[in-house]
Amino acid sequence: MKSENSQFDIIVIGGGATGCGVALDAASRGFKTLLLEKNDFASGTSSRSTKLLHGGVRYLESAIKHLDKEQYNLVKSSLRERYLLIQNAPHLCHKIALLTPLYKWYEIPYIFTGLTIYDLLSGKKTLGRSKIISKKRAIKEFPSLKKDGLKGCVQYYDGQFNDMRMNITIAKTAERYGAKLLNYTEVKDFIKENGKIKGVIFYDKIEDKNKEAFAKVVINATGPFTDTIRKLDNPHCEEIMQVSSGIHIAVDKSYAPRNEGLLIPKTEDGRVLFILPWEDACIIGTTDEPAEVDEYPKAKEKEIDYLIRHINMYFDVKVTKDDIKSVWSGLRPLVKNSSTNDTASIVRDHYIKISESNLVTITGGKWTTFRKMAEDTINYIIPHFKLSPKNRCITEEIIYYGSEGFDENYKNKLLESNYFDKEILNHLIKNYGTKTEEIIHIAQKENLGDKLLESKPIILAEIIYAIRKEYARKPLDFLVRRTSLAETDLNSAKKALDTTVEIFSKELDWDNETKNNVKAEALKILSDAI
Template sequence: MGNINFDIIIIGGGATGSGIALDAASRGYKTLLLEKNDFSEGTSSRSTKLVHGGVRYLEAAVKKLDMDQFNLVKEGLKERSRLLKNAPHLCSKLTLVTPLYKWWEVPYMFAGLTLYDLISGKRALGRSSIVSKDKMMQKFPNIKKEGLVAGVKYYDGSFNDARLNISLLQTAKKFDAICKNYNEVESFNYKDGKISGVEVKDRISGETITYNSSIIINATGAFSDKIRVLDNKKAKEMLDLSSGIHIVLDKKYLPLEEGLMIPKTQDGRVLFILPWMGKCLVGTTDEKTILNERPEVTKKDIDYLLKHLEIYFDLKIDESEILSSWCGIRPLVAAPKSASTKSIVRDHIITSSDSGLVSIIGGKWTTYRKMAEEVVDYAILKFNLTKNECVTKKLKLVGSENLNKEQSINFVSKQTTKYLISMYGDKAQDVANSVELIEKLHKDYPLINAEVIYCIKEEFVQKPLDFLVRRSSLTLIDKNSSKEILDRVLDIMKKELSWSEEKLEKEKSEALSILNTYI
């Protein structure tokens, strides 16, 4: 890399770390981001795909007169608006409908959602309204009809989390940030009791490198406590971990581009049934868990979601109909031992150790930008950096700077054009230009061979699942189809990355092991 000295080093390449890298680099600080796996491989690619203020937090705020909850909603709605403007190719308005089965719920829910609109102010995405019983049955023919009295409609945002993560990193690169996946921090270096750098192992080459900086930011999400203990063995835990799973079903279960939100299941949880990438996304569970690099989807969680689908739909869905499923771990700020994880406010805390390690604990995707701004401001004050103002509030992310959703792209069909723009924004033509002959990778999906090459050259892809799971999201919507094109993806990668046959077989074995076990 030429120079191993940096103003700021960030550990963690998910939503929070990538946001911090962009904020720091765009202020002019020499920035390095290190991620031990692929970018957004953990929680940041396993969300419910919603950009939201948090309707359930608002209900809690009103019931308990809790200003912390209220401010969390207000902040979330501000950041929702910014995200929709700064990355319109990856974020969009989403209509959500809640079915109601008791008359008293109609004014109650409508009043709450109207307040949600009022808090949004000029940033509101639409006005909430009551939906009649007949209209509900027309819109959602499979919905449980017995006892249905009406519904309420409101608006939030939807987004592609893994691709947004990459867009953040690409934008950070424009400001000269260096972003490295598969680089694991193994230890810290110290000078006079203060952190002075990190020892890092490149998990692809096996090389160990030292990078120097007095400002190290721990933004590793669910692994935050683990990094804090690496710095100080006596560090106390600051996280409560909660696992949540999602399942993907055929679009026939949600034929409209409108989602359903069940605000309170039998055990008080929130359930979403959402349109996503041409499929039906259902989630999520909420269970206390322990740290796991690749958390597994359990039969208990699958049964929970299928059971609740039966409660709210006049149909029985067989487990064999699940196209894909995944589990993520939410990093929640630790609460009193008596609290359940679903009652914890997903806010965040910024703290530092005696040696100077800065850690950000908790948070959620919607507020990643605000969190990043606060962390960099914290570092500026703590380490007496020259103060440069944050510029990310109105900063267009890569893919959205010259976006024209109606443009045509040479060499591809209208369907493929629409798909490429939705994934790569104004870089869609660059993707198409990556190969001389464009070919589809799978007969049922618009993926093309050019994407693999582009993602290797521009989007940090080093392993087949980097592309299949996180750049294209194919594995997340159809596991079997991604297995079908694995060999084609591997052949392209072998050529582009000059792999030996032995390397190819090793990567294939590793990919199949993960596909069969975790995704």
């Protein structure tokens, strides 16, 4: 007999941006929702992005050149979603100025016109108007820029965000609306009646046992792993994914100004590259290489060489491999296009399909459009499964966890307090928003106000908060996905591991064998690929 605790309206498989977005949309419409994630939330593609909320400058150029309405509409929709995220999660999302350096006179009107169209597509939701910047001013704003032959720059605005923390924030917001979200729970099989899916069998890695859950609808939102779940349903189904890898490298923050990034408009293979300030580093990316699906994809040497080669075409201060503080690779969940094998040319629109056994698959898309993808998915399944929502979609208006009551006044009030120095307070505010006070409370009550590392503003209380409030179950959940430490400074993450393991062990009551095994696993991942 099915227990009430195992019966749901909707089960979502996958705890990245898309899966958590679907769980939020479903729960906020009144559906009893369960989300299952094989590893940690944002442990895949969703924590390995370029950290930009954007419409896609490259897609707009392609849309205009080829009169492609599909790409045009994708850019326009993405710009609207960019605006909504900055409005509804202001502690994690903000606008950023981007310079495009140009070394030929004819490029200036071409790029300026294109970016002006980009602005116009935003309508009233624009973040600022594009403008031409002189060589002198460009060098002042971006001192490391190559000066020889520079004619000028075009400056435009896009959105920047903290992807890993945004993923956790979406999960916490879904929880606020009643969703149940479980990480480290791997779906092993589907439960079927008369050939139709009625539930799932999943393995709880923490409790080390198999469990069952039942639902009217099961949604596959596993990104690059989409075909793996589809084949669990039907081993003979045709694969629909064409995965590609995109790597990023982190170097010292001195390579980029604090509040401005660089867009390299065209590489040797027709891509764009971004050089961006990120936390206390500068990140550079990305590449586009065909890839195999892997939980921990490794950056290839030729991808690293590609980035360094292109950076050094635009920098006077040369970057070498010795300057790299961290490197990571993410997998793009691209839907196959029968007319091309070139992953760089595939449109990043989303794809929804229902199998013969009623498995719903949502895939494709990009970070910026996760909310729209979720809305379209729930809109699609309501009539198909004859579901009865309690209300319409409200995710356009939802203020995300940590942004309730967040504004400049709140921020300034905290900064004027004497809880910690301004560096620590700024770090807490931009990562936790209005939940900063909960971390301060833990720090004061439990004497956990010390820094995790002397050179970083992260404090010990954040580890406890991550365990108690943000689903952290293992040390790397904190070092890689609740903070950006491993992505910006891998050696510092390794130095912080011992202290982090000790706090996890004490809070979760691990025995010595468990503690040693967890530490060994974490060291291997940090040494191989995060």
